[in-house]
Amino acid sequence: MRQLVRWMLVAAAAGALITFPYWSAPWASRFATTVVRDALILAIFALSLDLLVGRAGMPSLGHAAFFGAGAYAAGIASQRLATDQLPVTLGAAALVAALLALVIGVLVVRSEGIFFLMLTLALAQIVFAIAFQWTAVTGGSNGLAGIGRPMLGGLDFSAPDSIYVLVAITFVLVALAIWGLTQAPYGRALIGVRENERRMRALGYDTARLRLSAFVLAGTIAGIAGALSAYSTRFVSAQDAGLGSSVRAFVTVLVGGAGTLGGPMVGSALVSLIERIVPSLLPTELRISNAILGLVFIGFVLFARQGMVGLGRFAWLRLRRR
Amino acid sequence: MIEVHDLRRAFGGVLALDGVTLTLREGERRAVIGPNGAGKTTLINVLAGEIPSTGGAVRLGGHDITRLRSWQRARLGLARVYQRTELFSPLSSRENVALAIASRRGPYRVFGAPARSEQAEADTLLERVGLAGREGMTVHALSHGERRQLELAVALAQRPRVLLLDEPTAGMSPLETARITELVASLERSLTILIVEHDMDVVFRLADRVTVLHEGRVIADGTAEEVRGDVRVHDVYLGKAVTVA
Numbered sequence: 001m002r003q004l005v006r007w008m009l010v011a012a013a014a015g016a017l018i019t020f021p022y023w024s025a026p027w028a029s030r031f032a033t034t035v036v037r038d039a040l041i042l043a044i045f046a047l048s049l050d051l052l053v054g055r056a057g058m059p060s061l062g063h064a065a066f067f068g069a070g071a072y073a074a075g076i077a078s079q080r081l082a083t084d085q086l087p088v089t090l091g092a093a094a095l096v097a098a099l100l101a102l103v104i105g106v107l108v109v110r111s112e113g114i115f116f117l118m119l120t121l122a123l124a125q126i127v128f129a130i131a132f133q134w135t136a137v138t139g140g141s142n143g144l145a146g147i148g149r150p151m152l153g154g155l156d157f158s159a160p161d162s163i164y165v166l167v168a169i170t171f172v173l174v175a176l177a178i179w180g181l182t183q184a185p186y187g188r189a190l191i192g193v194r195e196n197e198r199r200m201r202a203l204g205y206d207t208a209r210l211r212l213s214a215f216v217l218a219g220t221i222a223g224i225a226g227a228l229s230a231y232s233t234r235f236v237s238a239q240d241a242g243l244g245s246s247v248r249a250f251v252t253v254l255v256g257g258a259g260t261l262g263g264p265m266v267g268s269a270l271v272s273l274i275e276r277i278v279p280s281l282l283p284t285e286l287r288i289s290n291a292i293l294g295l296v297f298i299g300f301v302l303f304a305r306q307g308m309v310g311l312g313r314f315a316w317l318r319l320r321r322r
Numbered sequence: 323m324i325e326v327h328d329l330r331r332a333f334g335g336v337l338a339l340d341g342v343t344l345t346l347r348e349g350e351r352r353a354v355i356g357p358n359g360a361g362k363t364t365l366i367n368v369l370a371g372e373i374p375s376t377g378g379a380v381r382l383g384g385h386d387i388t389r390l391r392s393w394q395r396a397r398l399g400l401a402r403v404y405q406r407t408e409l410f411s412p413l414s415s416r417e418n419v420a421l422a423i424a425s426r427r428g429p430y431r432v433f434g435a436p437a438r439s440e441q442a443e444a445d446t447l448l449e450r451v452g453l454a455g456r457e458g459m460t461v462h463a464l465s466h467g468e469r470r471q472l473e474l475a476v477a478l479a480q481r482p483r484v485l486l487l488d489e490p491t492a493g494m495s496p497l498e499t500a501r502i503t504e505l506v507a508s509l510e511r512s513l514t515i516l517i518v519e520h521d522m523d524v525v526f527r528l529a530d531r532v533t534v535l536h537e538g539r540v541i542a543d544g545t546a547e548e549v550r551g552d553v554r555v556h557d558v559y560l561g562k563a564v565t566v567a
Contacts, residue, residue, distance in 0.1 A: 180432070183434070184431055184435065184436075185424045185427075186430060186432045188413075188417065188420070188421055189421065189424065189429035191413065192410055192421050195410040195411060195413070196409065196410055198372065199408045199409065200421075201396070202392055202393075202396055202401075203393075203425045203480060204396035204397045204426070204480060206393050207393065210429055213430070
C-alpha cells in the first residue's frame with residue numbers, strides 16, 4: 001500500500017515535470033521553461049557522473065568528453081546524414097559516447113583516486129583539443145551551429161515546449177533506470193568496489209570489468225545528455241567537452257550529494273539557480289556566477305560533505321527527534 | 323585439493339617464502355604456525371592470488387592456478403578470511419553476505435532487487451555464525467568479535483572448496499575465540515581448511531596436521547602430536563611461546 005502511494009507520488013511528480021511548460025504558461029515566462037530544460041540536461045549529465053563518483057568511487061574529471069562527444073555526434077549525424085530522426089541522431093550520440101568511454105575506460109579503470117582523476121582529466125583534454133582543432137568536422141572554435149531539432153517518425157520536437165518535453169521524459173527515464181540499477185545486484189556490486197575493491201576481488205568479482213562497465217554506462221548517458229543539449233540550443237561548442245563542463249558536473253554532484261539519486265538533481269537545480277537566476281537579482285558589477293558557484297562549492301566541501309541531500313537528512317533527523 | 327610446490331616470494335632482497343612445498347588433501351584441516359615474520363600471511367596472500375609469487379607453482383583441485391588473479395581463484399572455490407577485518411562498512415551484515423552470494427551468479431543483473439532466495443540464504447548463514455538478530459546492522463555497529471564472525475559468514479557464502487583463514491581469532495576475547503573455534507570445527511568435513519594461527523589451543527583443536535614455517539621455509543610437517551614433539555619446533559616457536567606464557 002505504501003509502495004503504491006509512493007509510486008503514485010513519483011508518477012504525479014514526473015507528470016507535473018513533463019507538462020511544466022503547459023501549466024506554467026499563465027504565470028511564468030518562456031525563460032522559465034528554458035532554465036528548467038537546461039537544468040534537467042545538467043541533471044541527466046550529473047546523474048551519469050554520480051554513477052562513477054558516488055556509486056563506484058571513481059572521481060572522474062573528464063566526464064564532459066562524453067557529453068561533448070554525444071553533442072557532436074548528434075549534430076554531425078543530423079547534418080551529414082540530412083536526417084532529424086531521433087533514433088538516428090540520439091543513437092549516434094549514445095554509440096559514439098559509449099565507444100569513446102570504452103577506449104578511455106580501458107586506459108583508466110585500473111588506476112584509482114588521484115591518478116584516476118588526473119588520467120580522466122588528461123584524456124578528456126585530448127578530446128577537447130580534437131574538438132577544438134578539427135575544424136572540418138567539428139567547426140573548431142566556431143562550434144557546430146544550426147543543428148536541427150529532432151523528429152520521432154511524424155512527431156515534431158521543433159517547438160520550444162516540445163523539445164522541453166523530450167528532455168523531461170528522458171530525464172525521468174534516466175532517473176528511473178539509475179534508481180533501478182542501484183537497487184539491483186549491479187548497484188550493490190559497484191558500492192562494494194567503492195568500499196573495498198580488494199575484498200570484492202577475493203569474493204570472485206572481476207572488478208576491473210565492473211569498473212569499465214560503469215564507466216561505459218555513465219559515458220553513454222552523458223552522451224545522451226549532450227545530444228539533448230545540442231537539440232535544445234541548436235549549437236555545440238568545444239567548451240561543452242572542455243574542463244569547465246567537467247568541473248561543473250562534478251560540482252553539481254558534490255553540492256547535491258554524491259551517491260544519492262536526489263543529490264545530482266537538487267545539485268543541478270542549485271547550480272542552475274546560481275547561474276541563471278541569481279545574477280539577474282544582483283547589481284551588474286556583482287554578476288559573477290562562477291565566483292558565487294565557487295564559494296558555494298567551497299562551503300559544501302568544508303561544512304557539508306554529504307551535500308544538500310545530506311543536509312536535508314540531517315535536518316529531518318533533528319526534527320524527528322524533537 | 324591444494325598442492326603447493328617450491329613456492330617463492332621475494333620482497334626486495336628478503337625471501338618471505340623460500341621454496342614452500344605442501345599438499346592438502348580434500349577435507350584436510352591444516353594449521354600453519356611459525357614465529358612473526360615466518361611468511362605465514364605471505365603464504366596466504368600468495369595462495370589467494372593477491373600477491374604474485376616469484377617462483378614455484380600452486381594447484382587447486384588439479385588445476386594450475388599459479389598465474390590466475392585473485393578473483394579467478396575465488397571463482398574456482400578459494401575463499402579467505404583476512405587477519406584485519408575487510409568488509410563493506412556502510413552496508414548491513416545481510417548486504418555484506420549477499421554480495422558474496424551474488425558473486426556466484428555474477429554482478430551484471432541490472433533490474434530488480436536481489437532475489438529473495440539470496441536474502442534468505444544470507445540470513446541462514448548469519449544465523450549459523452551466531453549473528454542472528456544482527457542482519458540489519460551496519461558493520462560500523464558491530465563489535466570486533468562480531469565482525470570476525472561476519473567475515474566467516476561472507477567467506478562461507480562463496481561456497482568455497484578451500485577456506486584460507488588468517489588468524490581468525492586475532493584480537494578476540496577468550497570467549498569469542500572459543501566460539502569461532504567451535505564454529506570452524508563444525509564446518510562440513512568436505513571443506514579443505516588452511517589456518518594460520520598463533521593460539522596453540524585453537525591449532526590443536528582444529529588441525530589434522532600442522533606445518534611449521536620459519537624464515538620462509540617449512541621446517542616441520544606432521545600431525546599435531548608429531549609437531550609438538552619436534553625439537554626444532556620447540557627451538558623456533560613453541561619454546562618461545564612457553565617462556566612467554
